[in-house]
Amino acid sequence: MKIALTTLLCFFCLATFSGARADMQLEISMKHITRAYKQLLLDLKQPQDANKADYVALATTMKTEAQTARGLVPQKAANLYPESRDAMVKGYQKSMDDFSQAIDVLIENLQAGQWDAANKQLATLRMEEDDGHKAFRKKD
Numbered sequence: 549m550k551i552a553l554t555t556l557l558c559f560f561c562l563a564t565f566s567g568a569r570a571d572m573q574l575e576i577s578m579k580h581i582t583r584a585y586k587q588l589l590l591d592l593k594q595p596q597d598a599n600k601a602d603y604v605a606l607a608t609t610m611k612t613e614a615q616t617a618r619g620l621v622p623q624k625a626a627n628l629y630p631e632s633r634d635a636m637v638k639g640y641q642k643s644m645d646d647f648s649q650a651i652d653v654l655i656e657n658l659q660a661g662q663w664d665a666a667n668k669q670l671a672t673l674r675m676e677e678d679d680g681h682k683a684f685r686k687k688d
């Protein structure tokens with residue numbers, strides 16, 4: 549009996565824990581995007597040709613995390629009826645694809661050492677962030 553209860557408790561803990569983790573993956577990707585974005589914003593205030601590879605690496609981190617985020621579902625979807633949820637998830641995936649493509653442009657700018665263009669592209673990404681959050685982020 550004691551063993552059965554302990555096993556049940558373990559399953560309960562596991563289910564709760566993995567549920568919380570699945571929910572948080574998108575937030576974790578967003579945190580990684582934020583860290584790389586902020587660093588790049590700072591670095592590109594006084595860009596150095598010698599540090600080009602570091603800048604490209606930061607933008608590549610953003611791209612990888614955007615691709616991970618694309619495969620996840622925003623928490624906001626949980627409160628919607630199935631039809632609206634499907635439409636919302638499709639819209640989210642399209643926005644995330646556009647965001648990824650905009651990061652590709654940033655990577656090209658960085659590789660070419662076109663710092664003005666790269667700074668402009670960072671501003672574009674910022675606008676896409678605002679739009680993405682307005683449309684797909686749950687209000688607290």
Ligand code: HEM
Binds near residue numbers: 571579643684
């Ligand atoms: C430079 C670009 C971006 C930055 C710096 C950024 C940053 C963040 C941050 C800091 C959070 C909060 C994470 C937390 O609660 O711990 C967040 C959440 C979120 N972001 Fe972004 N974001 C960006 C672009 C985008 C884009 C393009 C989309 C949609 C296409 C998006 C969709 C979301 C969603 C849906 C959440 C809520 C997380 C959830 O539902 O689990 N973000 N983002």
